[in-house]
Amino acid sequence: MPATAADQLSTVFSALADPTRRAILAELADHNATVSDLTATFPISMPAVSRHLKVLEHASLISRSQQGRWRTSQLEAAPLRDAAAWIERYRRYWDASLDRLDAHLAAIQAADRR
Amino acid sequence: MPATAADQLSTVFSALADPTRRAILAELADHNATVSDLTATFPISMPAVSRHLKVLEHASLISRSQQGRWRTSQLEAAPLRDAAAWIERYRRYWDASLDRLDAHLAAIQAADRR
DNA sequence: ACTACATTTAACGAGATGGTTAAGCAAGTG
DNA sequence: CACTTGCTTAACCATCTCGTTAAATGTAGT
Numbered sequence: 001m002p003a004t005a006a007d008q009l010s011t012v013f014s015a016l017a018d019p020t021r022r023a024i025l026a027e028l029a030d031h032n033a034t035v036s037d038l039t040a041t042f043p044i045s046m047p048a049v050s051r052h053l054k055v056l057e058h059a060s061l062i063s064r065s066q067q068g069r070w071r072t073s074q075l076e077a078a079p080l081r082d083a084a085a086w087i088e089r090y091r092r093y094w095d096a097s098l099d100r101l102d103a104h105l106a107a108i109q110a111a112d113r114r
Numbered sequence: 115m116p117a118t119a120a121d122q123l124s125t126v127f128s129a130l131a132d133p134t135r136r137a138i139l140a141e142l143a144d145h146n147a148t149v150s151d152l153t154a155t156f157p158i159s160m161p162a163v164s165r166h167l168k169v170l171e172h173a174s175l176i177s178r179s180q181q182g183r184w185r186t187s188q189l190e191a192a193p194l195r196d197a198a199a200w201i202e203r204y205r206r207y208w209d210a211s212l213d214r215l216d217a218h219l220a221a222i223q224a225a226d227r228r
Numbered sequence: 229a230c231t232a233c234a235t236t237t238a239a240c241g242a243g244a245t246g247g248t249t250a251a252g253c254a255a256g257t258g
Numbered sequence: 259c260a261c262t263t264g265c266t267t268a269a270c271c272a273t274c275t276c277g278t279t280a281a282a283t284g285t286a287g288t
Contacts, residue, residue: 128245132245132246134246158246158247158248159247159248159249161247161248161249162246162247162248165245165246165247166246169245182255182256183254183255183256
C-alpha cells in the first residue's frame with residue numbers, strides 16, 4: 001500500500017513536533033553525527049536517541065550509513081520542501097502588510113488565475 | 115509559566131500532524147465555519163471535530179467567536195509564520211543550487227519591500 | 229575465541245491522541 | 259415552562275509516544 005502525500009506530510013510534521021528531534025536535525029545540519037555523538041549532546045539515553053533517529057529516518061528526514069560499528073546520520077531535507085510548500089500556501093494569511101480582506105481577495109484571484 | 119518558543123513550535127507542528135486538522139485549516143482558509151459546517155464536511159462525529167478545533171485553538175491556529183448558539187472558527191495563520199521560518203533555515207539543504215537560494219532570498223526581499 | 233564497544237531491540241510505565249456514544253449546557257422557539 | 263438545537267464534556271477504548279533499564283546484536287581488536 002503506497003503512502004499518500006498526506007500521510008507523508010503527517011509523518012514529517014509529527015517528526016518535527018518533538019523538540020529533541022528538531023534539535024537533532026539542527027545538529028545534523030552542522031555535521032553528520034553518530035548515535036554516540038548525539039547521545040553526548042542531548043540529555044537522554046542512547047536508546048531514546050536511537051528511536052528518535054528511527055522516527056526521523058522513517059520520515060526520510062535523515063539517511064544513515066554504517067562504517068564499522070558506527071552509524072552516522074545525515075540530514076535529508078527534501079521532505080521539508082513539501083512541508084514548507086504546504087505552509088507557504090497560507091503566507092498571505094499571516095503577511096502583515098495585507099489585511100484580512102486583501103488576503104481573501106488574493107486567495108480568490110489566485111484560484112481564478114488557474 | 116510562559117510557554118517557550120520551542121513549545122509553541124511543537125504545539126503547532128503536532129497540530130499540523132493530523133490530516134483532518136490540516137483539512138480543517140484549508141477549509142477555514144476559504145471561509146469561516148461553524149462546528150456543524152465542519153462536521154458536515156468531514157466523516158467524523160461532532161465531538162471529534164470539536165476536539166480538533168480545541169487543538170487548533172490551543173496552537174493559536176484558529177480563533178473562535180460565539181454568535182448565539184453558533185461558534186464560528188476563523189483561521190489565524192500567524193503561528194505558521196514561525197513554523198515556516200524554522201523550516202526555511204533548511205532550504206539550502208534541499209535547494210539544488212545556491213543560485214536558487216539567492217533567487218529565493220531576492221524574492222523574499224522583493225516581497226518584503228512591498 | 230574472547231572481549232570491548234556501538235547500537236538496537238525488548239519490556240515496561242505514564243501520559244497523550246483520536247475516535248466513539250451518551251450525557252450536560254446554553255441559547256433560541258413554541 | 260418545555261422543547262429543540264448547536265456544541266461541549268465525560269467516559270471509555272485502542273493505539274501511539276517518549277522516556278527508562280536490561281538484554282540482544284553486530285562489528286573490531288587481541
